[in-house]
Amino acid sequence: DVKVTQSSRYLVKRTGEKVFLECVQDMDHENMFWYRQDPGLGLRLIYFSYDVKMKEKGDIPEGYSVSREKKERFSLILESASTNQTSMYLCASSSGQQKLFFGSGTQLSVL
Amino acid sequence: ILNVEQSPQSLHVQEGDSTNFTCSFPSSNFYALHWYRWETAKSPEALFVMTLNGDEKKKGRISATLNTKEGYSYLYIKGSQPEDSATYLCAPRLRGNQFYFGTGTSLTVIP
Numbered sequence: 001d002v003k004v005t006q007s008s009r010y011l012v013k014r015t016g017e018k019v020f021l022e023c024v025q026d027m028d029h030e031n032m033f034w035y036r037q038d039p040g041l042g043l044r045l046i047y048f049s050y051d052v053k054m055k056e057k058g059d060i061p062e063g064y065s066v067s068r069e070k071k072e073r074f075s076l077i078l079e080s081a082s083t084n085q086t087s088m089y090l091c092a093s094s095s096g097q098q099k100l101f102f103g104s105g106t107q108l109s110v111l
Numbered sequence: 112i113l114n115v116e117q118s119p120q121s122l123h124v125q126e127g128d129s130t131n132f133t134c135s136f137p138s139s140n141f142y143a144l145h146w147y148r149w150e151t152a153k154s155p156e157a158l159f160v161m162t163l164n165g166d167e168k169k170k171g172r173i174s175a176t177l178n179t180k181e182g183y184s185y186l187y188i189k190g191s192q193p194e195d196s197a198t199y200l201c202a203p204r205l206r207g208n209q210f211y212f213g214t215g216t217s218l219t220v221i222p
Binding site for chain 1: 145147155200204209215
């Protein structure tokens with residue numbers, strides 16, 4: 001079975017903490033994406049990467065950074081977590097123009 | 112940011128009823144349209160990837176049509192079952208790697 005694995009299902013952090021969300025895929029996909037899901041707003045793209053060490057901003061990159069040092073791993077970093085970053089974070093990967101495969105999501109609460 | 116509209120926002124139907132939802136998107140620079148089903152506590156899963164104007168796809172009781180010239184797609188579910196209860200997301204893809212997700216249609220099938 002193909003897999004996109006996110007490191008944590010639930011995470012609780014304090015305001016100002018540095019937060020790392022990890023995503024690993026085992027399908028040798030070149031494209032990887034980070035989305036956040038908020039009620040009434042749909043999935044919004046934070047960052048995506050189409051190759052190792054390459055990254056592009058999505059629609060809402062402010063307050064986030066990413067790292068892609070290896071093809072299978074795409075990390076989302078919250079440099080200084082804030083309460084408005086409380087959300088469900090979804091990682092996805094794809095090959096070429098094909099469909100997205102999603103991880104199971106990380107529900108992050110920033111207190 | 113691309114404006115993708117899905118309607119209705121939510122829907123309750125009786126088991127056995129047939130139903131349909133709409134996804135509207137700007138038609139310029141169109142490349143593909145994806146439909147995903149997102150069940151509670153699971154990851155979104157791809158239903159269809161559609162690229163050509165007039166495309167029709169079918170998977171069991173679920174089918175979809177695409178009109179790229181006017182910028183819309185319909186998803187149909189025939190004889191709804193409780194296991195069809197989920198949020199259905201459409202995601203147009205323009206030239207490039209970026210998907211734009213609608214806010215989804217939440218379907219509840221009442222036994």
